[in-house]
Amino acid sequence: MxxxxxxxxxxxxxxxxxxxxxxxxxxxFAGWEMPVQYKGIGAEHAAVRSRAGVFDxxxxxxxxxxGPGASGFCQRMTTNDVGRLEPSQAQYTLLLNDRAGVIDDxxxxxxxxxxxxxxxxxxxxxxxFAWLASHAGDDVTVRDVSDAYALLALQGPAAEAILxxxxxxxxxxxxxxxFLVGEVGGVRCLVSRTGYTGEDGFELYCPAEGGAGLxxxxxxxxxxxxxxxxxxxxxxxxxxxxxxxxxxxETTTPLEARLGWVTKLDKGPFIGSDVLSRKEPLRRRLVGLxxxxxxxxxxxxxxxxxxxEVGRVTSGTRSPxxxxxxxxxYVSAAAAALGTEVRVEIRGRRVLARxxxxxxxx
Numbered sequence: 001m002x003x004x005x006x007x008x009x010x011x012x013x014x015x016x017x018x019x020x021x022x023x024x025x026x027x028x029f030a031g032w033e034m035p036v037q038y039k040g041i042g043a044e045h046a047a048v049r050s051r052a053g054v055f056d057x058x059x060x061x062x063x064x065x066x067g068p069g070a071s072g073f074c075q076r077m078t079t080n081d082v083g084r085l086e087p088s089q090a091q092y093t094l095l096l097n098d099r100a101g102v103i104d105d106x107x108x109x110x111x112x113x114x115x116x117x118x119x120x121x122x123x124x125x126x127x128x129f130a131w132l133a134s135h136a137g138d139d140v141t142v143r144d145v146s147d148a149y150a151l152l153a154l155q156g157p158a159a160e161a162i163l164x165x166x167x168x169x170x171x172x173x174x175x176x177x178x179f180l181v182g183e184v185g186g187v188r189c190l191v192s193r194t195g196y197t198g199e200d201g202f203e204l205y206c207p208a209e210g211g212a213g214l215x216x217x218x219x220x221x222x223x224x225x226x227x228x229x230x231x232x233x234x235x236x237x238x239x240x241x242x243x244x245x246x247x248x249x250e251t252t253t254p255l256e257a258r259l260g261w262v263t264k265l266d267k268g269p270f271i272g273s274d275v276l277s278r279k280e281p282l283r284r285r286l287v288g289l290x291x292x293x294x295x296x297x298x299x300x301x302x303x304x305x306x307x308x309e310v311g312r313v314t315s316g317t318r319s320p321x322x323x324x325x326x327x328x329x330y331v332s333a334a335a336a337a338l339g340t341e342v343r344v345e346i347r348g349r350r351v352l353a354r355x356x357x358x359x360x361x362x
Contacts, residue, residue: 150211
């Protein structure tokens with residue numbers, strides 16, 4: 001593909017040459033040139049659901065927060081309760097602006113008593129760093145350390161059995177959103193039981209120069225399929241996981257996005273908590289849609305109820321697991337009840353859909 005997008009040179013993962021050697025279809029994503037698929041999205045999706053796939057997600061950003069005030073700073077800047085974390089634990093959380101809009105969703109790792117690592121979205125990395133740095137006091141140091149890391153996500157029901165021979169770390173006892181640090185295939189890694197597919201699996205944070213060797217070792221087992229951003233999207237959508245820039249943005253509140261479970265208003269004040277504490281009625285809600293007629297609901301398509309436009313689709317695809325079209329979207333609170341019949345306008349035709357429970361695949 002072209003080396004530039006919108007006049008700027010695309011960044012490349014430390015594993016870029018591995019992807020091109022495998023014949024991956026490369027696309028621009030958040031300023032990076034990344035693999036969207038290898039053999040095909042359907043095959044890669046199925047591999048992760050049935051056994052294991054490995055994703056290069058080195059485009060994600062990493063921000064280090066350290067100092068005697070680090071815990072209080074992270075508690076003030078994010079929505080989840082940092083006070084519940086022990087070293088070697090992580091949590092899914094949000095950064096909010098003063099209006100309670102979502103600046104980003106992220107995973108926060110407590111590395112030590114006074115040191116944290118934030119894994120943030122590639123498209124928001126610079127914004128997040130600037131926001132955090134602008135609020136840091138003298139007792140906190142905030143550093144963008146993204147260039148130091150390669151990040152691999154080994155996902156699928158066989159992930160533990162495949163990874164265990166590469167490390168002396170005891171993976172069987174590692175709970176979700178916990179992590180260990182040690183050598184994997186001779187490379188020092190932070191190994192977290194996290195992911196974005198809804199399957200069991202691990203994310204391996206390692207030095208940038210070590211990522212290619214780990215990738216090669218995992219593929220050499222013959223038990224792991226390389227998977228691209230296309231399958232990552234269909235997998236996350238089946239589980240109803242939000243994607244920044246689609247379900248989340250700076251005009252969306254956590255409560256609209258059904259993320260109240262990571263928004264702890266009882267932990268003490270944090271940026272945006274004063275707005276959320278007013279408990280004003282929600283004007284819209286994120287919902288899941290299953291298409292009842294032929295057609296795929298794509299981002300931006302209008303949603304109608306009783307011949308009135310009530311919302312817009314934010315993400316949509318044909319579910320490889322269910323064999324039917326599914327979507328996420330925002331609709332007015334009055335139209336958000338489970339079972340409500342709506343219509344999505346697809347190329348001038350209003351196609352029947354139904355609001356269903358999220359996740360689509362359990």
